[in-house]
Amino acid sequence: MSKYAIKYGHINYAFPDMIEENVDRRCDSIEPGITRKLGGPCIAFSHPALDECGYFDSRFLKFGHEHTEFTKRLVSAGYGGINRLEKDGQATDYFFVVRSDILFASVTSTGNDIDIANNARIWNEVVSKDGSLFRSPWSTLPQKIEFLAEQRQIAERYQFPFPFIQAPFDEVAYGTIFQDIEDTSLSPWRHFVAHGLSEGRNRLV
Template sequence: MSIKMPLNLSKNFPQKATDLKIGIGITTFNRSSILKETIEAIKKFTETESYIFVSDDGSSDDTLDIIKTFNVDYLSVSNRGIAWNKNRVLYYLLKYRECDIIILLEDDTRPTTMGWEKVWIDAVQKYGHVNLAPLHWPNEYLQGEGTVDNPFISIYLTGQCSAFSRRALADVGFMDTRFRRYGFEHVDHTNRFIRAGYGGIQEKEGEERLLPYLIHSNLEVRGLDKGPDYEGISFNSPIYKKLAKEEIYRHAWRGDEEAAFLRYEMFCIQEQTRSTQPPPPQQLEWEISTFNGEKIYYSPEYQTLRGKRIYPDMTEVQLQILEEGMTLTVKIDHSKHFLIFKKNEVILHTKNPQKATIFSISYTKKSGFGLHLDRKFLCYDITNEEKINVTRENLSEWETFFFLKYAIPNYKI
């Protein structure tokens, strides 16, 4: 079989890697020992000056402690799945570090040879997007040698390492956030690059096929004893088929709520290597509503939160971020008082934010946000005078709240 290669894109890039900003991103979840070795290998074997960024998708092991031992930018927030976590990396390195080329690694994929990144830089300069041909895979490719000048053309694809140019990301965008679990999120992303003319072949004779470019690299892939997430694949498969008919470009979010959430996560990033950081945001406030659109109010008579206006002097509630990480306190805007949890209810307490109760944020499948404390979720109780209390252990639409608007002073959007 002979397949025509597309146009070489290298004329659009500087010819020297020293003229480029390179970003290396690592996504991780509950594999602290593997992650440690991966970061060590990247630092040891990378010759090109690069930004390194690690995004931890809500690990429950000692991943965060491991990351803190390295001088790298990092984010460790609540679990939202593979597609969202990879978008965190791409968005940060593209929008905040303004990288020209981004190499995206999963935590089980580490370099083994000095200068491993150079083939990725060269390949992205040529094609805009390229993926890994793992050394342990059988050589069952349609064409090619796995080199930069003659990449494999493949019907198979893995997301363990991939690379992107700034221009290609501007045309194609990010992973679709409708993928919540494992399976197809990377295939859909690469297919959109190919349809846009980057990193693969689009065959249109007969049944259309999208064939990605893969290259060999001095990368060792571990964790091969872990089987596929068949449940996740089953969940994502119908989503993948539906998205194939949509337009190429995707934002890193869907809707204003997801946009607010991602931008808040960017606010939580710990930057280690930036010499001149922008001024931190003074505050971050979100106006919220219950799952059915009713605004949340504070009742001074009963010192509790309620789901709809009952008394004339009840005032709307906003949320203000006061702590690092995925936690928040609730503030009554007009009085500057903070709220605490007491006897299953949320009541007015103090003007001292240090004494306020801290609630954590969890994302729900219905595009809302759950606030929880000690493993129990804040609940809008329609059977009990529309009070907002802390009672339920399982997150469902009854515990879902929506962010209607947000304000981030001095914050780069």
């Protein structure tokens, strides 16, 4: 899937029914399948696509619609699909899908109709009114703290470089993440300037 993502920026796994509707196409990197359907369990992205479009919208809760919304943003940016103007004047998204040797095991879904309905409401009332392509991985301070802490743990575990995040300094976030500074007489900002910057703590704010 990775080579397809590099070529198209974003690609979806082709399920059997998607392959059946693309009998005249190879569903590979040369000739991807084209469908209006989305599956969701297997997606690949390129770095440029993620740099431009960001992440799943964190305003969605639990299960339902989050993958569709993300994919439509990617297609709008020119990655992994086509936005076609139909004869009736309506624009329709068509998505690129490819075959893969990946095998899926059947499991019981954790989603339910209530979660799907709640996310549909969030999409209609909130997300659909946001015309921007990029989404941050957080929309609230607790989400930001949780996300960055998880990323740092992964980076340390696998010895990946954790990037410096270019963002305004957030005193509340800094003080919440680094609670040891409460034992000093310094404000979060003064602690950051005097100690945090040289200690690499800037990577979490």
